[in-house]
Amino acid sequence: MACISPDGSPTETGTRMLRALSSGLGYPEEIAQDTGIPLFRVRSGLRELNKAGLASQNNDRHEITEKGAKLIE
Amino acid sequence: MEEINKQIISLPRLGEPAPGFEAITTDGVLKLEDYKGGWLILFSHPADFTPVCTTEFIAFAEIYPELQKRGVELLGLSVDSVSSHIAWVRNVEEKTGVKIPFPIIADLDKEVSMLYGMIHPGQSKTETVRCVFIIDHNQIIRAILYYPLTTGRNMDEIIRIIDCLQTTDEHRVATPANWQPGEEVIIPQPATQEGAEERLKQDYECIDWYLCKKKL
Numbered sequence: 001m002a003c004i005s006p007d008g009s010p011t012e013t014g015t016r017m018l019r020a021l022s023s024g025l026g027y028p029e030e031i032a033q034d035t036g037i038p039l040f041r042v043r044s045g046l047r048e049l050n051k052a053g054l055a056s057q058n059n060d061r062h063e064i065t066e067k068g069a070k071l072i073e
Numbered sequence: 074m075e076e077i078n079k080q081i082i083s084l085p086r087l088g089e090p091a092p093g094f095e096a097i098t099t100d101g102v103l104k105l106e107d108y109k110g111g112w113l114i115l116f117s118h119p120a121d122f123t124p125v126c127t128t129e130f131i132a133f134a135e136i137y138p139e140l141q142k143r144g145v146e147l148l149g150l151s152v153d154s155v156s157s158h159i160a161w162v163r164n165v166e167e168k169t170g171v172k173i174p175f176p177i178i179a180d181l182d183k184e185v186s187m188l189y190g191m192i193h194p195g196q197s198k199t200e201t202v203r204c205v206f207i208i209d210h211n212q213i214i215r216a217i218l219y220y221p222l223t224t225g226r227n228m229d230e231i232i233r234i235i236d237c238l239q240t241t242d243e244h245r246v247a248t249p250a251n252w253q254p255g256e257e258v259i260i261p262q263p264a265t266q267e268g269a270e271e272r273l274k275q276d277y278e279c280i281d282w283y284l285c286k287k288k289l
Contacts, residue, residue, distance in 0.1 A: 002101030029110075040107040040146060041100060048101065 003045040004052050010071055013037060014054075017045050018072045021055055021064035028062075084190035087217065091115075091208045092188045096150075099158045100176035103148070105212060112145040112239075113208040114231065117191040117201035121153045121161035125225045129203070130162070131171045136228045143235050144210070147175035151201055152186060155179040196222055207234060209242075244289055257286040 003014030010018055020031045028046060032039040046062050049055035054068030085092055091113075095104045105113075116133070118126040133147055140147060151158075162173040180186050180201075191201040203220035216234050220226050237248040246258040262283040263269045269282040279285040 038146065039111060040103065043107040044101055044103050 003048040004054075008052065010049070010054065010068075013041070013045060014049060015072060017042065017049060018054060018064055018068050021049075021062060022069060022072060026061040026063060028060075031062075085188075085206070085214050085217070087214055089214055091206065091212050091214050094185045094188060096178040096180065096185050097155060098148070098176040098178050099155055099162070103176060103178075105208075108146055108148075108208070109212055110210050112143070112210055112235065113148060113206075113212075114140070114145060114235075115148050115150065115189070115204075115206040115208060116226075117150045117186065117189075117204045119197065119200035119202065119222050120151055121157045122164070125223065126151075127161075127165060129225050130165060130173055131169060132226070132228045133175070134171050134173050136232060137174050139232055140235070143232075143239060145235055149175060149177035150180050150185060150191070151177070152180050152183055152199070154181055193219075205231060207231075207238065209238070240289070246287075246289070249286070257288055260285045260287055 003011055003017060005011055016035050016037065017031060020034050023034075025031050025034055028039060028042045031037070031046075032042045035042070037045070046055060046057070049068065050057050050062070054065055054071065055062050056065050091105060093105045095102060118129060120126065130149070133149070137147060158177045158179055162177070166172050178185055183192065186192050186201050189204065189206060191204045192198070193202045196202050200222070202222060203224070203226055205216070205218040205226065206214055207216040209215045215238050218226070218231075233253065236254050237252060240246065240248060240254070240258065244258065246260060249257075249259055252258070257278065260272075260277060263272050272282045272285055273279060275285075277285040277287050
């Protein structure tokens with residue numbers, strides 16, 4: 001259930017997490033609650049999204065980046 | 074004089090922080106800290122596509138909903154590759170209809186296995202034995218089980234240990250032999266003479282001052 005496919009596009013789980021970030025949710029716990037994705041998968045997924053430049057982290061809060069937002073338009 | 078070169082490995086112990094790791098799994102890269110705040114059962118199996126392990130994985134999948142009710146996640150491990158894990162869980166689903174709902178670490182370099190003392194050369198120099206590490210929400214090791222290669226694990230006992238530990242944490246009690254939820258629990262024994270005398274005056278079911286039980 002990784003969030004990024006080998007071709008660099010978000011997987012179904014990655015897309016759900018990007019949508020959650022886009023709706024203003026920023027903490028792993030609230031993303032897990034909103035999406036139903038287990039917390040450990042949200043945490044590892046956010047790491048992947050951050051690494052791919054689709055999300056960014058400020059302290060414990062995460063935000064979708066412009067690049068991430070374009071992918072779920 | 075012949076030099077004897079022995080590697081001394083410190084094994085994780087009860088009450089100590091679980092060793093941190095970052096590992097490649099069937100769900101991507103996972104770190105121990107990803108599980109913080111919830112309970113985790115980290116367990117190893119000798120190899121994919123082997124008979125006892127297959128029965129165990131089906132059994133772990135069957136108790137997964139019960140574990141989730143208790144806030145517990147499962148994380149498997151063997152020294153096989155991710156491709157092997159994926160092929161095996163797909164085969165299990167195809168042949169038995171059981172979907173494996175939890176990730177499995179592909180510990181090809183044995184990094185996590187060595188960290189947790191999962192390889193017992195007397196049993197096998199290349200495969201992990203059947204270990205179970207129960208790790209709590211603070212990432213402290215609360216229980217460790219080791220089973221030999223030929224003995225499949227008892228899932229009822231694993232759930233029972235979780236119930237015992239969570240009941241102990243919530244109510245500050247201990248649990249007697251073969252305890253099951255709903256049964257009487259043991260009140261921690263008094264540490265002073267005064268406490269012992271007072272204990273017998275209280276409305277508990279006591280064999281003597283050091284063994285008193287109550288219903289929760």
